Structures are given as structure tokens and as C-alpha cells.
Amino acid sequence: MLKQMEGSRAVAEAVAMCRPEVICAYPISPQTHIVEALGEMVKDGTLSPCEFINVESEFAAMSVAIGSSAAGARSYTATASQGLLFMAEAVYNASGLGLPIVMTVANRAIGAPINIWNDHSDALSQRDSGWLQLFAETNQEALDLHIQAFRLAEELSLPVMVCMDGFILTHAYERVDMPTQAQVDAYLPKYVPRQMLDPGEPVSIGAMVGPEAFMEVRYLAHAKQMEALELIPSYAAEFKSVFGRDSGGLTHTYRTEDAETIIVAMGSVLGTIKDVIDEMRDAGHKIGVLGITLFRPFPLARVRESLQGAKRVVVLEKSMAVGLGGILSTNVRMALSGLHMHGYTVIAGLGGRAITKKSLHGLFRQAEQDALEPLTFLDLDWNMVNKQLEREKAHRRSGPVAENLLRDVGVVAARNY
């Protein structure tokens, strides 16, 4: 049924239809609306049987999810930014123990400086944690991916992170096609745990493993995750047959046929990029975009296949590996190993900096002429940067960077960034 609603609400309703038995969460922007809505549904009995557990921190949230999942309950939580970092040790434990927890990450920057706005630093900091990571382009895809995530997690007995852009998606009201409970029930079978704490058949979970078997356990985690590359396309196809729409999968291409320049990106910025590509195609430019839906495991073969016909690849990412450049672009580069083509990394949208059509038009045209630097920061204010660098040259005690820059910028009331 078509509905106009907030992204967070849409995800909450989809999660509820997946019949989670335990939800534990600690509030943090921009994720809060999701668990608030779920909390209300548990309280008013719409979502039953389900236990909603308020915890005192994100570390506790993931620890409770580990406990409930180990006890055989379908478990869900959500977080963002510093919250994800705070639970990091438990995040690794959840995957190491092979527990099929589903977690929403409402993507937000990581401090310092503290910043509540959107980028992908939080989720990508956990890229090697052993969780599967899916990125949603729209609120429709966000809600669809959650339904697929439970199926995937439980089949593989591995946890899945569904990432959606904080504020840009979580707080956006837009049209979604809300599935029925019957559809979700038809798609998502009852959870049958591969391992569980059961007094009737006692086992222990979480052994200490020494050098005699540790590498083998880790190898199996990798091999298990790689199975998702086969499973996800078939789950997406089955999703289409039940729900009638394309959602999920490994990647999506848009107008890449005969494209000389292909942009690679993840998340909601793909929408803006597609609008720019339509306008450039109309003007005769041979350009297209590859959207990465599955970031972990990284679909190396599919990415290579999608990009190998291009003359150049521009990876536009809302994340950054300080001291190296891009994170997504490093992964893409691995997929292109041995191919001769131009490759550019563009860091954009950090901490909520708007990524505008105007800037993308300029950027893509520069790329077409191979006039881009290998590493570009989109819409960086060089005056602001240089002023600070000069200040540091002039004075030993130049003071805190963030505060200096804010002073240079002056008071900023609510405006378009």
C-alpha cells in the first residue's frame, strides 16, 4: 500500500513485520525515531510477542542483542555514529559468534569535532567487523533491505547492518510502498537458529580459541560471508516475485551502457547523481553510475564487470581514510586491478555538506577531461583551510582547529549548507 511517511517510521514498520522478538536500543540521532516507533508498537501491543529493552548505552544494546540472539530470539537494534563506535567491541563479538542480529545504522559523521549530520564514516569504520553491510538509496529500499536482511542473516548465521543516510533518508517524508504482513511472512521464514543456548540441549557459546584453531575460525567467517554474494541476488529475485519490485542485490547500474565515464557511489546521493546523469546524457555525454548496495562482502567481480568497459571511474564517497584517501575507492580499485583506466577519488558530503547538482555537473565534466586530481575534496573551502595553515605557521600556540575555523566562518544561522 502506498503511503507518505518518514523514512524512520517506514523502517520501523518493516522491522515490526519481520516479527523481532527482542529489540534493544539506546537513543542517538539520527536513529532515534526508528526505535521510538518500535517502542510504541511494543507498548501498544501491535508488535507482539516482543520484548523492548531499554539499555544504558550502545555497548549494552549490542551486548543484549548478543545475549538474546544466542538464546534463539530474532534480535534487532539500531544506532549511529559515536554509538556504533561505543559498541564496537560487541559488534565484532556478534559476528565472531555467528549471531544473526540485524542492526540499522542511520549514517552519521564521527567526531571530533562532534557533528550530527550525515556521512558514511560510522558504518565504514566497521567494514572489517565481519558484519554484512547493505546501503539503501531510498526509503523504499531501506525498508525492503531490512526484510531481506533478516532472511540473509538467519540463513548465514551472520549479523547484517542496514545503512541508511541519517536525516537525508531517516527524516525525509516520501512515498513508500508498505508491504503487507502476509507478504513478509511469505518471504521471511520462521527463525531456526543454527546454535542456541538451550537448557534441554546445553552448549556453551564463546569459547577462547588459541593458535591451534583461531585462523580456521576466522577463515570460515570469511568464507561464510562470501556465500552472501551468491545468496543476495537470488534473495533479491525472490523478493521481486513476492513484493513486485526490484530492491537490494549486489549493485545497481544506471545508464552505464556505452558509458566512457562511470561514477561509483553508495546511498541516497545516487538519486542526485542520476538526475545529473540524465541531464548530461541529454547533452550527449557518455556517462553512467554504478550504485553499490552491498559493501560487505564487497562484490569485486560484479564491480569489475560493470566498470571494465569505461575509460575512467570516479568514486564519489562520503567517507575518508585519513592518510590514504578513499575507503570505497580503495575497494573499487581492488576490483579493477590490472585494468588500464583513469581512476579518481572524490570525497564529498562529509559531516552533512550538501552534495549539489551544480557541483556534480562541474566535477563530472572535469573528470571527462581527465582534469581531476587523483584525490579531490568536493566543494572544499580552500580559503578557510589556508587561513588555518597560515595561522599555524605564524604561531606555535595556534589553538584548537575547529574553534578557529568556526570563528573564521562567523555565526551561521539555519541555512542551506
Added chain:
Amino acid sequence: MFQVRIHGRGGQGVVTAAEMLSVAAFDEGRHAQAFPSFGSERMGAPVVAFCRIDDKEIRLREPIMEPDAIIIQDPTLLHQVDVFAGLKKDGYILINTSKTFDQLGLGDMIRDWRHERLCTVPAMELALKHVGRPVPNVPLLGGFAAVAGVLQLESVIKAINERFKGKVAEGNIAAAREAYAIVKAEMDEARRKETEHA
């Protein structure tokens, strides 16, 4: 695509207004996208929210920098924020005030604009009268239905009924209807004057 930017202060229902606009457009079978510009969600701090309306899927995720219409929920923002930034020539402006554009000091700015697209409505007074709370967002939506003509008043009323219940819904509907009537009369007057000029 029709793009609306709403300026107000935390607590005035700026974000709610944008969301309700999107619901009203959705009820008319159109695509709509509403989203806030976050960061200063404190009571009284300047807040901006956006709404896009189109006949096809809206993929664009940038903030609205060149709006077709601007709704100003608090006229004191005129001195604090560049509320008209990027407004398209001959765009629509709706301000919550009992003053005129001249009295607000905007006379020079709007000299060459189409005056039937520039309206004021005392939304705060209407909200106090009908709802009993100083929240001007919903009456302004009624006024917006009149000035811009992209949405029917009945769709706004439907959106109000989806959002609120009982007395609050009734009061807001009455306020929206009165705002609609006030703005309609203003526009007719402006059109009449322009015809006289011609």
C-alpha cells in the same frame, strides 16, 4: 517540480508543516519529498524545512536552494536569516504577519514582483483564535493553498485530519480555512490593482 522552503523557529512546527505539505501532495496522487535542515533544533532557534512536489519520482537530495515559494513563519527572521536567498523571480512569498510588505521594510525588494504572489496572513492570531496555541504552521498551509495554487485546500484539510485529532484538528481546519479566505481576498485585490494599472 515545485519547491517550497519554510523558515521559522524551533517550536513553531516548521518541520511538521513541510511534512504535511508532502502528505497533502501525496493525497493528490503526486510525488512529494519533505525534509528538515537540522542542526539547530532548539526552541526559538532558526529552523528551515523543505518540500518538493512533482508528478514523477523525486530523486534529488540536495537542499532547496532555488525555491518556487517561501513560507515565513516568523517575520523576526527577516533581520536574522537571508530567507529570500535563491527565490526564483516571480516566486511566491507567504509571511505570517499582520503587517504589509511595506511595513516590514520589503517594499523596495518586491517592487517589480508579481504582487498577487506575495501575501501576508496573521497566522499566529488565527492559531490563537482557533487552536488556542501560538503555532502558525497549519494556518499558513491554508494560506499557501490559496497563494500558490499547487495544492487544493481540501488536501491540506485531509492532511490536517491525518496528523491531528479532535479539537486540535477542528481548530486547525478552521484556522486554515480562514487563512485561505484572507489570502484569496488579498490576491484578488492585488490582481484588481494590477488590472487598473494596465
